[in-house]
Amino acid sequence: MTDGNPPPGSSKENPDPNPEANPFSNDDSSLESIVRRFQDSMSSVKRHKFWETQPVGQFKDVGDTSLPDGSIELPTPLSEVKQEPYNLPSPYEWTTCDMDSEETCTEVYILLKNNYVEDDENLFRFNYSKEFLRWALRPPGYYKSWHIGVRAKASKKLVAFITGVPARIRVRNEIVKMAEINFLCVHKKLRSKRLAPVMIKEVTRRVHLENIWQAAYTAGVVLPTPITTCQYWHRSLNPKKLIEVGFSRLGARMTMSRTIKLYKLPDSPVTPGFRKMELRDVSAVTRLLRNYLSQFVVSPDFDENDVQHWLLPTEDVVDSYLVESPETHDITDFCSFYTLPSSILGNQNYSILKAAYSYYNVSTKTPLLQLMNDALIVANRKDFDVFNALDVMHNESFLKELKFGPGDGQLHYYLYNYRIRNALRPSELGLVLL
Numbered sequence: 001m002t003d004g005n006p007p008p009g010s011s012k013e014n015p016d017p018n019p020e021a022n023p024f025s026n027d028d029s030s031l032e033s034i035v036r037r038f039q040d041s042m043s044s045v046k047r048h049k050f051w052e053t054q055p056v057g058q059f060k061d062v063g064d065t066s067l068p069d070g071s072i073e074l075p076t077p078l079s080e081v082k083q084e085p086y087n088l089p090s091p092y093e094w095t096t097c098d099m100d101s102e103e104t105c106t107e108v109y110i111l112l113k114n115n116y117v118e119d120d121e122n123l124f125r126f127n128y129s130k131e132f133l134r135w136a137l138r139p140p141g142y143y144k145s146w147h148i149g150v151r152a153k154a155s156k157k158l159v160a161f162i163t164g165v166p167a168r169i170r171v172r173n174e175i176v177k178m179a180e181i182n183f184l185c186v187h188k189k190l191r192s193k194r195l196a197p198v199m200i201k202e203v204t205r206r207v208h209l210e211n212i213w214q215a216a217y218t219a220g221v222v223l224p225t226p227i228t229t230c231q232y233w234h235r236s237l238n239p240k241k242l243i244e245v246g247f248s249r250l251g252a253r254m255t256m257s258r259t260i261k262l263y264k265l266p267d268s269p270v271t272p273g274f275r276k277m278e279l280r281d282v283s284a285v286t287r288l289l290r291n292y293l294s295q296f297v298v299s300p301d302f303d304e305n306d307v308q309h310w311l312l313p314t315e316d317v318v319d320s321y322l323v324e325s326p327e328t329h330d331i332t333d334f335c336s337f338y339t340l341p342s343s344i345l346g347n348q349n350y351s352i353l354k355a356a357y358s359y360y361n362v363s364t365k366t367p368l369l370q371l372m373n374d375a376l377i378v379a380n381r382k383d384f385d386v387f388n389a390l391d392v393m394h395n396e397s398f399l400k401e402l403k404f405g406p407g408d409g410q411l412h413y414y415l416y417n418y419r420i421r422n423a424l425r426p427s428e429l430g431l432v433l434l
């Protein structure tokens with residue numbers, strides 16, 4: 001069986017039309033026609049009117065070895081950062097979304113639930129829970145001013161959203177303070193009006209006001225210029241439902257009952273000492289994780305506060321398990337996943353697809369394959385329908401063997417104002433964004 005549809009977020013198309021078209025390949029070689037065909041071919045190369053003006057790796061610079069890695073633009077003195085917000089079209093106004101407020105959090109939840117990322121076939125749409133949004137947007141040291149909404153002035157309805165949260169990201173040997181930008185969303189009725197560039201400029205301005213000059217973000221679309229391109233893989237836990245809602249298809253020469261048998265998992269984890277992470281484990285998990293992440297080219301620089309926030313289990317948001325050696329009581333291995341359901345659009349029988357997303361996993365004693373099999377077992381016990389994982393870090397080593405199938409979309413990773421000349425392989429990336 002193959003999975004037909006990746007979850008939302010992994011399946012947006014590469015919008016680039018064929019940029020390799022050779023303008024000189026035709027027999028007609030008069031200068032005039034050569035020039036015409038050359039111009040035609042140039043206009044077919046996807047332009048990025050906004051992104052071409054930003055300090056990001058540009059397509060024209062790909063392969064230029066004379067450019068240094070690192071910051072593209074130097075910081076400016078804070079007094080030179082624009083003090084007033086960017087102008088919005090006159091029917092709209094900026095709002096700072098207070099995620100502590102139940103009412104505002106509900107407004108954000110509803111905007112995203114109805115307008116955020118869908119898969120290519122519009123079968124599914126991300127449905128981040130309110131608890132998840134509060135967790136994702138309030139890590140240690142977060143800035144309220146980076147939770148930015150746009151309202152219609154007349155109705156006060158929330159119509160667009162973009163956020164940043166602070167993070168220390170290590171790129172090779174350098175630890176860089178960055179903003180992680182996420183949840184860019186414009187109401188369906190306001191699309192294609194160039195609102196997104198204004199929102200990106202506004203969040204950038206507010207990040208600069210905190211003396212932070214770099215950012216990390218992901219997108220399903222190709223923009224200038226990915227530092228790496230990853231693929232989602234999907235492990236069916238509830239294949240019958242996944243097939244019924246169109247997430248996956250019955251494989252050739254497969255029956256439903258053989259498929260169910262193929263994906264069946266044991267009732268409980270097999271690794272002795274496998275248990276849920278607790279508060280008392282924070283320092284051991286931090287050590288384990290820091291040591292593990294240091295081998296990747298790009299990864300977060302987590303301290304104990306970060307680990308407590310991002311990895312201590314939170315019901316229906318993030319799950320973390322570890323292996324405590326029954327003999328020495330050392331914490332030797334760790335695995336985690338976050339909960340991100342999707343709405344199932346227009347299905348009679350089901351409205352929610354419950355998906356777990358692999359987060360950070362570390363194996364030192366338990367083979368990664370066995371550790372992740374235990375993660376699948378606990379996710380299955382918690383009634384997830386599917387377990388998703390990117391091909392980042394060492395994930396490739398278990399995907400096929402644990403019966404993950406490749407999705408058909410890609411997730412591109414980007415840095416703002418930080419050049420990495422040579423794109424990374426996904427396995428060189430130690431960063432998972434939500």
Ligand SMILES: CC(C)(COP(=O)(O)OP(=O)(O)OC[C@H]1O[C@@H](n2cnc3c(N)ncnc32)[C@H](O)[C@@H]1OP(=O)(O)O)[C@@H](O)C(=O)NCCC(=O)NCCS
Nearest residue numbers: 048049050051116117184185186191192193194195196219
């Ligand atoms: C993404 C979204 C906000 C873009 O808004 P839009 O109305 O389609 O596009 P706009 O006319 O406002 O702006 C277009 C510009 O934004 C850029 N853009 C589009 N999606 C982007 C993204 N995900 N990240 C960064 N820039 C993006 C475009 O490339 C274009 O700039 P360019 O001319 O330099 O290429 C909107 O389509 C949306 O809400 N989609 C559903 C949610 C979603 O996919 N969010 C992004 C998750 S990564």
